[in-house]
Amino acid sequence: MFQKVLIANRGEIALRVLRACKELGIQTVVVHSTADSDAMHVRLADESVCIGPPPARESYLNIHQIVAACEITGADAVHPGYGFLSENAKFADILAAHNITFIGPSGDHIRVMGDKIEAKRTAKRLGIPVVPGSDGAISDEKEAKRVAAEIGYPVIIKASAGGGGRGMKVARTEADLEVGLHTAKSEAGAAFGDDAVYIEKYLEKPRHIELQVFGDGAGRGVHFGERDCSLQRRHQKVWEEANSPALNAEERARIGGICAKAIADLGYSGAGTIEFLYENGEFYFIEMNTRLQVEHPVTEAITGIDLVHEQIRVASGGGLSVRQEDIKFNGHAIECRINAEDPRTFTPSPGTITHFHTPGGLGVRVDSGVYSGYRIPPYYDSLIGKLIVHGRNRVECMMRLRRALDEFVVDGTKTTLPLFRDLVGNPDIANGDYDIHWLEKYLADED
Missing domain, CATH: 3.40.50.20 (Rossmann fold)
Incomplete structure (x- = not known):
């Protein structure tokens, strides 16, 4: 150690x-x-x-x-x-x-998964289902039109080195493709210093499902179940839950087994997250994050396993502390990302927190580094805390979340707490009936 x-x-x-x-x-x-x-x-x-x-x-x-x-x-x-x-x-x-x-993982694994084109090739080789699209970077407009015609419109153009929605354009027609290709390449070059883009089939109403995986670097891999991160704004996650309301036990076991085997075959070491779009019962690989995720606490809540302990153990040469059959999923957990932002416009709101009171009680966890009198600096990400709630089932979890949100007090700056208080009472959210476009449509309708 x-x-x-x-x-x-x-x-x-x-x-x-x-x-x-x-x-x-x-x-x-x-x-x-x-x-x-x-x-x-x-x-x-x-x-x-x-x-x-x-x-x-x-x-x-x-x-x-x-x-x-x-x-x-x-x-x-x-x-x-x-x-x-x-x-x-x-x-x-x-x-x-x-x-x-x-x-964390080796530099080589970070490089492979950090290049979205190479990551897709690797995922395909490892038996992970992928979205239909180009085999690599698109060289010119002629190739882009050929690929789009083969897989069918709509398509999405993505930056190979991208993230956070930059360098991403949806094309529903050939005319859209011509404009979108040029715009995506320009945005990618400006944001990442690399204007390579690729094309994939655009799914109309998918959910964002990710699998938490771990490898010991010596041929063993396990998965810790999935998280549903479909509530997003501008491709940024806002609300995450485990397990997903959209999956059943059979689907969970199937995709989990595929991912665990892939991690073992890759010889991967440490924590990783394999992200998918999910639509009509099918999973389509998006990317793999080679690190701990912001939303890891919901996985800890339903498995009872400390993922940071596991990271440190693996990195020190101690191997994985659990086998796949040891990992059990208990209840339901939801995480809300509390940001110092306007709850409607999402404009950052740095400043001094004059009063900070967190909720408590059974099944309630708050991960935050702020306190009353703390000054939120304007230089970094606006996340000030995460509210994680766990219940025996999703209904109990939602009721507990409603109560915890009512108790949470942050004065002195705007936060996204009012948004979550609205969401927890929305019928679609209560029923788990949402996709990756739901939140942006909801916010647009509210304006």
Whole structure:
């Protein structure tokens, strides 16, 4: 087991990892920018190192400073959390070159899955179902029209190196394709420094289903069930739940078995999430995230397994603590991402929190690094906390969520809490009858 882990992140995920390390008896080091000197994880860590000014590129994305912090403090491993450097293959390689363990997969696996075209090829080779589309990057407009004609309109154009909805355009006609191809390539080049795009069949009303997987790096793989992340705005997840209201036990076991085998065959090490679009009983691979997900607590709630403990165990060479037959799914869990944003326009709302009161009681968990008097900086993601609720079934979970949302108080800044209070009372949400377009349509109708 590691002696000292450096946490290369901030906010609620840094605090989440810190708590896991303390439970395992591991010393902790956190890095922080000058804007985060009063953050909760900085206050609670055994050691802290300031690595630069507020802009992320000069602090949380500064690989040189983070490696220097490891060497100064004697940290023998780094947990990257999510975002920032968590899926940066170069970072993983540099740590390995300095004999520091990256708590995550190898740089090679990060590279393969970070390129959406190569990831799709790999998924197909491993037996994971994929969306019909181009075999690789589209070279020109002529090829784009040929592929679209073969798979049928509508199609979606996606950036190979993309994420967060940038470089994505839907084309319902050949005329749309001509415009969309040019726009997507321009957006991709500007956002990611790579204008490669590919084409897939566009599904009209799919759900977003993801499988939590783990590998030990030595040929063993398991899955921890699925999460339904269909409630999204601009391709950003807002509400996640496990298990999905749309799947039955047979479908869960089938896709879970496929994913666990794929991870084992890949020789993958650590946590990963294989994401799908799901429509009419069929799963279509989107991408694989080679890190811990924001929504991992709902999986922990229904399995009773600490996924961060599992990450640290695997990275330290201890292997997986469970076999597939040991993993049981109990009840239902929902997570709401509480952001410091206007609940309708989603405009960020940084500022000082004057009053912060979290709900409690059986089956209620709040992951947050903020407190009364904390000033939310304007430089980073607006997530200030996650409300996770667990019940014996989805009905009980929804009732508990309603009560917990009523108890949650954040004064001094706008938050998305009012949105969730509306959603929990909506009949479609209560019935689990929604897809990836539902939330944007709901918000548009409310305006």
